[in-house]
Amino acid sequence: MTLQGTVHKYFDNVDTDVIIPARYLNSADPEELAKHCMEDIDADFVTKARPGDIIVARQNFGCGSSREHAPLAIKASGISLVIACSFARIFYRNALNIGLPILECPQADEISAGDQLRVDLEQGSIENLTQHRQYAAQPFPPFLRRIIEKGGLMEAIK
């Protein structure tokens, strides 16, 4: 599966409280959550994000609360993929479980806001069309690939 999109760039330790603030957790509706995605660190995200866009960040993306509302809000914002140097472990599980593609890539920091990326999810290869560079991401172990192929955890356990 190949994805192409424009980058929204963030830094270290983007926590789930800023991805979707708790004041909006009285809703579990992804569309409703998407209206407030990232608003405490990037008030313009909701208006800027276009379907297919890609979020790129540095270390420990998604740290903090276990709220699955965070990857749900990102996915419902139209974001096709999150790339980070590393992910917090609960966010990592949640993203795979709900079918939001993520990639761990040590060079994520070299990618800038506004860059165009073309990504091959199976190969874990990332092509930066703006900077004319190529990066390799961590491919998933077969166990996790099965969850992704099934489209999420609930499908995989059926």
Added chain:
Amino acid sequence: MPMTMTQKILAAHAGLEEVRAGQLLEAELDIMLGNDVTTPVAINEFEKAGIPALCAPEKTAFVLDHFTPNKDIKSAEHCKQIRIFAKKHGVKHFFDVGRMGVEHAVLPEQGIVVPGDAVIGADSHTCTYGALGAFSTGVGSTDLAAALATGKAWFKVPSAIKVEVTGRFQPHVSGKDLVLELIGRIGVDGALYRSLEFCGEGIGNIPMDSRLAIANMAIECGAKNGIFPVDEITLAFVRGRAQRDWKVFAADEDALYDEVIRIDMNTLRPTVAFPHLPSNTRTVDDLERAGERIAVDQVVIGSCTNGRMEDLRIAAALLKGRKAAQGVRLIVIPATQQIYLDAMREGLLETFMEAGAAVSTPTCGPCLGGHMGILAQGERAVATTNRNFVGRMGHPESEVYLASPAVAAETAVNGYISQPKA
């Protein structure tokens, strides 16, 4: 192959003789937990998948604690959905308003989690039960839904950091200061994907409520779990309250650790995490030396980290006969109905109220900026809670400073961040 304590518990729950770090396995669970924020999403997934019944209603716990007593119609609808589901499926451990508590205080207190358990909870602070010598970790709602259906969860076996503690707490220092010091040293991702295994001759000097506070914040340095050995203090705590038999696991003496961190409790000082990361720590000594007076608008004493009896006793001892400073809103939230009752019988609530505190029924409320103490733009709070991220307790331009009950109580009286003297 020698194993860590966490690895042994995981191996036992996966029916394996031995496991090694990095291995993927499926473990049988003893308790599966959800709250009023995460459970509705799990129920939706469970029902969408067409699963007719819970795999193990007797191992299922739902606690309505975040937005309760319901703060608005939407949260009321979520709680109603959980209530109906719990009744339909015969959920054994269901805690509703008036009989509840903050989940990670109520489960150990009621003997629902016991040493040797493997536990998942759709709440990141599920790691709290490591204090009892259980493997417990936070997951999301879909993981909870799958566990409700199968009684199992998949894990990657973690490697571990050994945290060796020596000495004993000096006056006005407690588990909160220890864990803030640890997070300050290794950073918010310092233990990412790994276990924190606490050990050393100082362990016997750490009371259970402090252990619960320490294990609770393991997630704040990214750890999968934080775990304590089972000793006399653990057994004294579980005896008389455990609802099931427990099992004691211990790390092999030659178990492999990624690294060893040593903490001398004798040298720990009252510590505060500054905005906006739990790792952004300074001692109050530091502030005093620098002559920094950080004025606060609100002080919150409570939460799954520090809302237990030890915490309330420490705070009450400092507030006795004193008053919260003019302009400081002091909010005290006993973490469970039982603690609320015990604190009332001991006269602690009277002390708090005479000091000018608002004392509330158990709720997570202000900790996550849910309700019951939201901060306005530019306001500042000292809280005994566990996170100080941007916007955590309200307006994105408000600030949360994390501290122990002792520092919180003294700060309430003085109106600026301070520590008890002598």
